[in-house]
Amino acid sequence: MTGMRGLSVFISDIRNCQNKEAERLRVDKELGNIRTCFKNDKVLTPYKKKKYVWKMLYIHMLGYDVDFGHMEAVSLISAPKYPEKQVGYIVTSCLLNENHDFLKLAINTVRNDIIGRNEAFQCLALTLVGNIGGRDFAESLAPDVQKLLISSSCRPLVRKKAALCLLRLFRKNPDAVNVDGWADRMAQLLDERDLGVLTSSTSLLVALVSNNHEAYSSCLPKCVKILERLARNQDVPQEYTYYGIPSPWLQVKAMRALQYFPTIEDPSTRKALFEVLQRILMGTDVVKNVNKNNASHAVLFEALSLVMHLDAEKEMISQCVALLGKFISVREPNIRYLGLENMTRMLMVTDVQDIIKKHQSQIITSLKDPDISIRRRALDLLYGMCDVSNAKDIVEELLQYLSTAEFSMREELSLKAAILAEKFAPDLSWYVDVILQLIDKAGDFVSDDIWFRVVQFVTNNEDLQPYAASKAREYLDKIAIHETMVKVSAYILGEYGHLLARQPGCSASELFSILHEKLPTVSTPTIPILLSTYAKLLMHTQPPDPELQKKVWAVFKKYESCIDVEIQQRAVEYFELSKKGPAFMDVLAEMPKFPERQSSLIKKAEYVEDTADQSAIKLRAQQQPSNALVLADPQPVNGAPPPLKVPILSGSTQDPESVARSVSHPNGTLSNIDPQTPSPDLLSDLLGPLAIEAPPGAVSNEQHGPVGVEGAADEVDGSAIVPVEEQTNTVELLGNIAERFHALCLKDSGVLYEDPHIQIGIKAEWRGHHGRLVLFMGNKNTSPLTSVQALILPPAHLKLDLSPVPDTIPPRAQVQSPLEVMNIRPSRDVAVLDFSYKFGTNVVSAKLRIPATLNKFLQPLQLTSEEFFPQWRALSGPPLKLQEVVRGVRPLALPEMANLFNSFHVTICPGLDPNPNNLVASTTFYSESTGAILCLARIETDPADRTQLRMTVGSGDPTLTFELKEFIKEQLITIPMGSRALVPAAGSAPSPAPPVAQPPSPAALADDPGAMLAGLL
Structure with a gap:
């Protein structure tokens, strides 16, 4: 930009603006000057065009629209001199996306630069193609880029850019880039001595083998040789050595490519690779230099992933775990985090758990780290490494940590503690103790699934029932207990409280009194559980205790008129049943055992998020035996993979007061149509066989009554057409409007509305959250339709852009109006087309629903x-x-x-x-x-x-x-x-x-x- 004083002055003016309004005025003034100069080709020299295009780019960076100058930027690409061509390439890549029509005008110029002899022009063209990466570029230019990559006459700089450009094209449009038979060429590229070309080619290889590793098996030994060359620091230029580490980025790419191949069969290749990995493991340590740590650790952790992938010998696995153990004991928090995360990944390797157990004390210490991210990784690791031998120690640590843990961690902590207690309980009484402690310490963060689960265990194990009832009774003696504890205690005591009748303070009357003290403190959903418990206590006292019966009946009478239907029904039914004697005992008999099924808690925890340790958790869940009862699930779970990586985002809201749901919709009436005068179908040439037929059983035209606002036909749904206001004119509707709308909800083309004067059809195309509809409005008469108006009333969840509709539709003619649709968030609201026209002296107006529905x-x-x-x-x-x-x-x-x-x-x-x-x-x-x-x-x-x-x-x-x-x-x-x-x-x-x-x-x-x-x- 040497000598561009005008650009420098403009930038200074923008920076000196005191407010946004002053900036906008200065930008508008400059844009006006640029437009004027662009229109006057005689005074527009290449220098001035370059200067104005730079200004346009700066204005675009400020957030203003510069669409008018796109053509000028593209035209600079064909300039003969480098300064102008450079500006054209840079600004074009910044302003235009891959779908812009102007790019098609530049394809030939870009191709000429790629196949030309000027290396500077080749680099500019490759950079543009790589940055934009559109399908048109991929289809037209990919063969030329491939030729550049394998050309022996091109300098390494150009070949490096060609490899990166081809990588971008392949990632964006793999079907448009022909790489068939490229295995031998890739193998040749991996023999390159220039590390720049080699690094770019390895990046391309990673993309290719991720798509089809079998075709590139010949590249596997080449990758191992690259690692050998770097590990021995052979022929590595100084500029590719980073803090004493030979090209760490190339080492990472080569090891990543190897992880796409199956286990290496060739003994010599496997031995050479393990020697390189051994050298990496032995030569990596924690030093004070942060940059060197970052580079060496990137290589190390990629090597660890490769070791796990290759199922290495136990000695090397032990060496990996020992190295990670050193990492989790250093003071640097980032290194501790990486050590914990990668040790969690190591759980995927068979028979590594006993080795990791040696570091259990250090991992538990990390659970108290000031950094919450480290505490989370320590929790994940403890959860994954737990088994029958260390379950008690780990669960006790988790319970102890629960009291001081952040609220953001307590729910996950509670869930994992409950699962570990269930899976690896040495006996079920210990499991009950853990869950009750869990509820007592973190009741707000204990989901209902947890206390549901403990109730299932108690119900299915008779030997456990007296112990569970005794522990529940103990917790009720506390002055303040959580509502969840009230629920589980009430349920257990209602079912098995009679087993404690001989213990002091455990008679039915005493149990009722202590539970009833909690009633004022609980919310509405807990009251039905307490009512059921009262009924159970009364049922178990045979012969009935008059005093207890009187107290319980008083509670039932109190809630007979409760506004909550569930509470009211239980109170009334329990009160009546309690008078039935033996029938009361039959109805409230002890709960039967639950059918066997697998725990829903385990499934909930394993698939709650897609993190690196989830595979290890799944593997551990399959390998480790469980002492607790397993309740079966009818759905298959063994071998289930992690969740699909479909991006899941939340936070959208619903707008119930959108325009579409507030429009009135009185039913219209329909008049009979003269069967002898069929109306012309002006959309038949466009819709043809795609025109939507009325479904079988639809109301025929002969059944329609006269249309108007005054009357309504009960047999016809007028919901698809909504008259705007009262009018004396009537119009005959052809076809059932509601059925046409519902049919268009399931198809993409057809007739939306028709009367004797006009026919409105729709053709639509949907892609992702975008849609493009075209409204076809055909005048069926020999006279023009005037005062035509079409306005979209959009719901809040849709962005709609309707092109202007002509004011007049000529006789026997058809006009088209595109409608762009963008879906903002989920909703069933529909957009409404406020449509009106004038035929002669009659004005016809209607509101028609647009079939841009949820399913589109x-x-x-x-x-x-x-x-x-x-x-x-x-x-x-x-x-x-x-x-x-x-x-x-x-x-x-x-x-x-x-x-x-x-x-x-x-x-x-x-x-x-x-x-x-x-x-x-x-x-x-x-x-x-x-x-x-x-x-x-x-x-x-x-x-x-x-x-x-x-x-x-x-x-x-x-x-x-x-x-x-x-x-x-x-x-x-x-x-x-x-x-x-x-x-x-x-x-x-x-x-x-x-x-x-x-x-x-x-x-x-x-x-x-x-x-x-x-x-x-």
């Missing part, structure tokens, strides 16, 4: 059982997983229901549910705020009654879960014509927020321990 942003996804079940278990419950018993369902056969799901892009995954009457489905939802979110669903049908089913829907976003559940429910329930509209009437109540939980149905009690206990209580 779903992408079908077929999952296998290994992919589905880990994701399903990771969704622990409300609000991420919601369940509802749906009644009034259209009686569809199972294949028809599967076709319905597939039609709105929720893919049925066959064979995942062992029950042939159930359906399991999956899909991916896209929105700007959430990204791509995996959605799962399970439909359980009743063969005896096809009008009801149980539906469970889950996703990583609570709003999406609720909206998708309601959307599927709408598709399944019979919708009588004329009785329901998707656009609510004005003044109607907003959509309810997602429910916290659904009451369990009888069918649910067989699958979920938590649901079973809730139902029984």
Whole structure:
């Protein structure tokens, strides 16, 4: 930028602006000057164009729009001199993305620079192609870039850039870059002596072998030779030595490439590689220089990953663990963190647990580290290394640490302590002690699943019942106990308190008194449990204790008129049952044993997050025996992989007061159409066979009544067309508008609206959270339609941009209006098209729903059982997983229901549910705020009654879960014509927020321990 005084002055002016308004005025003035100069080609010299394009780039960096100058920037690429060409390449790569149309104009110029002889121009062109990486560039320029890479006449600088450019093109568009037969060429590139070209080629190799390692098996010994060369510091220039370490980045890339290959079979290659790894392990230590530590540790940890991948000998594994043990004992927190994290990764290696146990005291010390990230890694490591031999020590340490742990860690800490106590309990009484201590110390952070689980154990083990009842009674003597402790104590004492009758202070009357003291302190959901306990205590006192009976009946009478239905029903029923004598004892008999199933706690912990130690936890869960009772799950869990890495983002909200749900929707009436005068179909040339037919059984045109605002036809749903205001004019509607809208919700083209004067059709294309619709408006008359207006009333969750509609549609002509749609967040709200036109003296206006519905942003996804079940278990419950018993369902056969799901892009995954009457489905939802979110669903049908089913829907976003559940429910329930509209009437109540939980149905009690206990209580 030498000599560009005007640019320097402009930048100084911007920096001296006192406020944003002054800056905007200065920028507007400069933009006006640039526009004027660009229009006057006679005075626009290459120097001035370069200066103005630099100014445009600076203005763009400030956040202002400079679209008008894109062409000038692209035109500089073809300049003959380097300064102008450099500016063109730099500014173009900054201003334009891969989908910009102007880039197509520059492809030939860029290609000429790539295949030319000027190395400076080649480097500029390769940099532009690598930075943008579009499909057009990949298809047109990839062969030329490949030729540059393998050319022997090009300097290393150009070949290095060619390798990085090809890497970018392959990553962005692997199908557009032809790499067939490139194995031999890659092997030749790995023999390069120049470390710059070699490093870039190794990066390209990592991408290639990650896609297909079998084709590049000849490159494996080459990678080992690279590591040998670097380990021995042979022929490594000084500029590639970083703090005495020969090219650490190349060492890391070579070892990463080796991890994509299976175990090395060749003995000499394997021996050479292990010698290199041994040298790395022996030569790495902690020093004071931070930069050297970073480089050497990057190499070391990649070597550790390679050692684990190759299943090395036990001596080398022991050496790795010993080295990591030194790391977790140093003062530097970053190094301690890396040591703990990599020791957790080492748990994936078989028979390494005993070696790691030697460092248990150091790991427990890290649990008290001031840095919370180190404490988290120590907790993960303790959880993964625990077994029967050290479970007591580790769980006691976790309980001791629980009292001082941060609130952000206590929930995870409680869950992991409960799981370890369950899996490795030496006896069940110790397990009960641990869980009760856990609830006592961290009640707010103990999920219901934990106390559900201890109740299951106590119920299924008769020898444990007196001990559990005694411990529960002890905790009730405390002045203040957590509500969760009240729940578990009340349940256990209600079931087994009579086993303590001979102990002092444990009579039914005394148990009632001490429990009743807690009643004023508990919330509404706990009261039903206490009422059940009172009834149980009364039942166990035979003959009845008059005093106790009087007190219990008084409580029941008190709650007979409670506003909470659950409490009221229990109080009334228990009061009446307690008068029945033997029938009372039969109804409140002791709870039966729970069916055997695997713990939901273990599944919840293993798939709660996708971290490096999850594979180790899964492996340990399969290898380690458990002394505790295992309650079986009907779903397969053995060998389940980690969750799919579909980015899961949360935090989206629902706007129930959007425009679409506040528009009024009185039903319109329809007039009879003269069958002798068929109306022309002006959209037939565009829609053709894609035009949507009315579904079988739809109301025919002859059934339609006269249209107008004054009357309404009960047999026709007018929800798709909403008259704006009262008018004396009437118009005849052709076809059922509601059915057309519902059909367009499942298809992407068809007729949305038609009357004798106009026909409105839609063609749509959907990709991710973007959509592009085209509205086709055809005038069917020989006279023009005037005063045409179309306005979009968008809901809050959609961004819509409708191109202007012409004021007049000529006779027998058709106009098109594109509509861009962007989905911001999940919602079932629909956009409304406020449309009106004038024919003669008549004004016709209507509000039409646009079929940009929730399912348009779903992408079908077929999952296998290994992919589905880990994701399903990771969704622990409300609000991420919601369940509802749906009644009034259209009686569809199972294949028809599967076709319905597939039609709105929720893919049925066959064979995942062992029950042939159930359906399991999956899909991916896209929105700007959430990204791509995996959605799962399970439909359980009743063969005896096809009008009801149980539906469970889950996703990583609570709003999406609720909206998708309601959307599927709408598709399944019979919708009588004329009785329901998707656009609510004005003044109607907003959509309810997602429910916290659904009451369990009888069918649910067989699958979920938590649901079973809730139902029984």
